[in-house]
Amino acid sequence: MVVVVGLVIAFVLVAVLSNRATRRCRWRRDIRQDRDSEIYWVCMNCGAVDWTRAEKAPNLCKLSTLEGK
Numbered sequence: 355m356v357v358v359v360g361l362v363i364a365f366v367l368v369a370v371l372s373n374r375a376t377r378r379c380r381w382r383r384d385i386r387q388d389r390d391s392e393i394y395w396v397c398m399n400c401g402a403v404d405w406t407r408a409e410k411a412p413n414l415c416k417l418s419t420l421e422g423k
């Protein structure tokens with residue numbers, strides 16, 4: 355029983371920690387800012403910008419790095 359409870363707690367901790375960086379981030383694509391073969395993304399929450407080669411939003415919110423300054 356103790357093992358089961360420990361596993362549940364571990365899963366919850368992993369879920370919370372892995373989502374912390376992304377949960378406040380809302381990436382929006384802006385075609386006008388695209389570079390050659392790179393897609394422009396801007397975060398609606400923290401204003402961070404990033405470019406990716408794949409057509410997929412960045413994983414990390416840069417809000418934490420901006421707040422750290």
Ligand SMILES: [Zn+2]
Nearest residue numbers: 379397400415
């Ligand atoms: Zn963000």
